Amino acid sequence: xxxxxxxxxxxxxxxxxxxxxSVSGTDLxxxxxxxxxxxxxxxxxxLSHPFLQDYHSWLDLxxxxxxIGERYLTHxxxxxxxxxxxxxxxxxxxxxxxxxxxxINPQGLSERVSVL
Numbered sequence: 001x002x003x004x005x006x007x008x009x010x011x012x013x014x015x016x017x018x019x020x021x022s023v024s025g026t027d028l029x030x031x032x033x034x035x036x037x038x039x040x041x042x043x044x045x046x047l048s049h050p051f052l053q054d055y056h057s058w059l060d061l062x063x064x065x066x067x068i069g070e071r072y073l074t075h076x077x078x079x080x081x082x083x084x085x086x087x088x089x090x091x092x093x094x095x096x097x098x099x100x101x102x103x104i105n106p107q108g109l110s111e112r113v114s115v116l
Contacts, residue, residue, distance in 0.1 A: 024051040
């Protein structure tokens with residue numbers, strides 16, 4: 001996401017908060033919301049979209065996989081590329097802990113995802 005915009009009324013009360021997406025983010029969402037199934041992005045195509053091909057998204061996906069105990073959203077072939085990327089920029093390579101993911105029950109999650 002590129003940023004957040006808030007609209008307020010004359011008294012300073014918050015009316016609405018909107019997240020502003022990049023062109024790439026908007027393209028991904030539009031392709032996910034296609035009514036015709038043949039035009040709608042698959043999970044694989046969504047995950048390979050340029051909007052999700054950044055280091056922080058990869059870290060988030062790896063952390064989710066770590067908590068679930070199963071690797072199915074990322075692939076080992078990407079590890080070397082992201083490790084080099086992080087080394088060149090002085091970024092941490094290990095997935096960071098995300099408190100908002102702590103409520104996920106890993107039991108049966110892969111079965112629920114596969115049904116979708």
